[in-house]
Amino acid sequence: MDPTLVGIGGIILLMVFLTLRVPIAWSLGIVGFIGLLFLLPSHAAFVSLFELVWSKADSYNLSVVPMFVFMGMLAMESGVGSEIYDACNKWVGHLPGGLALGTVAASGGFAAVSGSSIASVATIGRVAIPEMRKYRYDPQLAVGSVAAAGTLGVLIPPSIILVVYGILTELSIGKLLLAGIIPGIVTMIFFGLMIVVRIRIRPALAPPVAPFSWGERFKSIPQVIPIVILFVAVLGSLYLGIATPTESAAVGCFIAFIILLVKADKPKEAFLKAIWGTVDTVGMIFAIIVCVTIFVAFINLSQIPSKAADAVVSLPWPNYVVFIMIMLLYIPLGMFLDPLGILFITMPIIFPAVIALGYDGIWFGVIVTKLIEVGLITPPLGLNVFVAKSVAPEMEIWDIFRGIGWFVVMDFVTISSLMLWPQLVLWLPDMLMK
Template sequence: MERELVGVLGVAAMIVLMFLRIPVAVALLAVGWIGVAVLRSDRAADAVLKSDPFSMVLNFDLTTIPSFMLMGYITYAAGFTRELYDTARIWFARTAGGLAAASTLGCAAFAAVSGSSLATAAAMGKIAVPEMLRRGYDKGLATGVVAASGTLGSLIPPSVLMILYAVFTEQSIAVLFIAGIVPGVLSAGIYIAMVLTRARLDPSLAPGMAEPTSWGEKLSSLKGTWAILILFVLVMGGIMAGFFTAMEAGAIGAAGAFLIALLAGRLTLERLRSAFLDTLRQTASIFAIIFGALVFTRFMALSGLGQYLAELAASVSDHATPVILALSVIYIILGTFMGPIEIMLITLPIITPVMDGYGVSLVWFGIIMIKYLEIGLITPPLGFNVFVISSVVGREVPITTIFRGVLWFLAMDVLTLGLLIAFPAITLFLPDAYVAWTSYLRTEDIGALEAVGRWLSGG
């Protein structure tokens, strides 16, 4: 049997196991081990199982995952998320659709300290959806805007998906983070523009508040944004200025969130315990999937399926654009029945050689892939974020209504994705500037060291 065929059968087996609801980590591990055993031997499969997961644990880049997640959970436990939403609500209150716009802004800001789409949707869903329903908002819009805006947790840095992508494709986490800033802001801006336009055309969808808000109230509300703003500037500003690495930024961000919450008198032992437990649960789940993905990745490498597909794609088209458009359809379909981490770790060993073959920037494609995964989070019938919001609102809003509400946001996601594919500079101009800046800093540091060396040697 040709090794590429064994790879295809392995991918098919993975899809079948997903439909049978086998835990993803177990499915990845089982298919990967059997695949290596078929292509090599049982002893080789055992060797991969013993060595690869443990060698990955020694990759310190992965420490950024629990660090950034802890930062987000502490921020939420301390109540800073609620204050952030309240600030946005006060500023947009009298505008038709203002609460929905405030919800998007709140999700975007919380995404800047959480790193998780599901956590963002869950946190903002508990705060924003009841407020919009109480104000007479259309139920589909009230739930759909938070379900869709929650996906910004994957695109706006820091992002768990970006960390995993960077580790598995050997890219810089810092560069991926910086590449996500403009696409994340663009996505949020397009959501807000669509919501405000719809509300202006049909005020019954999203009525504005009748009571006026003074400039004094608006300015006073800004004090509720200081904690999130400090953390974002500390983490992303420190990375972009070259003061510390992304790995160090995770630790600094978590420590910063702890100190800010402590000094603000917001951190009780119970809240801290809750933040740590939530971080441990999420981290354990992610690392279990990573272990299985490593064995599956080794199987894919041995099968040569990725290289075969790269050669096949090159024979079909000299340009990457048709392949990327085809991948758009494939990823959106996968998103209807699989979670984003699972999709990424299963497909990366297959897709990365194809992108390499076309000379596509893996930083740019990483942002495109995350946008694909965002769309999958709100695409029926699975739509993880939709089910998160459904669990928050209970029977008050049928899940069919929530899916109806996200359709407009899906259309906006397709628009954003088209812009990012058509104009790669939207994604790449900031990371390119960052790389140039850090190269300049290294040159200056080397020059200073050489000058010190000459002085010490009497030259």
């Protein structure tokens, strides 16, 4: 049987499994192994299965994942999220839409130590939404800003999405993490400008808040120092060449543990919650990574990636048109699949095609991550929106989706900027990690 037809059949079967809500790890593993049985003698298929699973599970590169996840869990359980929001609120709360601006700034700060958008929404939302309710902010703006700003957690390092992308594509994880910094800042700037302009036009959306004194503002600065230390320690050790990504994540875990001991009301309980949260998350990620290895082996044997790359390169259109068409595929995928699932399913086929078009893999990783951000706040799945709903249960889900509409527009403005000026992504990693 033609290997390409077998590969196409496997992709169709995978879509059927996902539609039936079979867990993504099982879907990838089962389809991959069935495909190997079609393309290899049965004995070779079983040998390949065990070799693939062992080689991936035994990979040193994977050790960075539990470290960064554990660091984020420790930071979340330490309670630093509320302190970040309090400090941001004191500095920008008096500006037009200041509490929403503080939410964006605090989400960016918390993203720098959590690496998780869901953790950002849950942590910042618990303190930001009640505060905005207190000052009679428009509910859609309040909850929408929390859900949208939480997406910074998948872009600003230590982004788990960028780490997994690096593992799948065998690109430098250090460069990928550095590449997410400036796009994250640009995203925050566009969000902030949009909020200020909207409030200038419709002041009733966000009634003014009395400013804090300069003394209160300066007193809030020590609250963010632990986060700054953690962020600088992780990226600084990478930049200076002192540590590998895994070692820098271990440094981050140690500092986050100290922060938890100092900040948490009940350190023992918080530590245990962080451990169990890490086990749960890492178990899911590792299961998918191992199973996607089987699926990738099958897809490579089917020759679909190489044929797809050849077909894309031979299209009679400019490269940028083809690239935009590829990028548009991620919008509907984001509506129905979780971020990791999108990466695992698309990278074996899409990445070779994008590289064949001549685009930089680091830059492409950040663009894909931005598109995944859009999927996190896009109906019908919109994971961040459902997390925000759990924090504000009185809100209707479609009201929250309406509240994030302008943030989605700003996300596309950011994506367009990164595509027009790739150096926004590449300048920092090129300068610091030559």
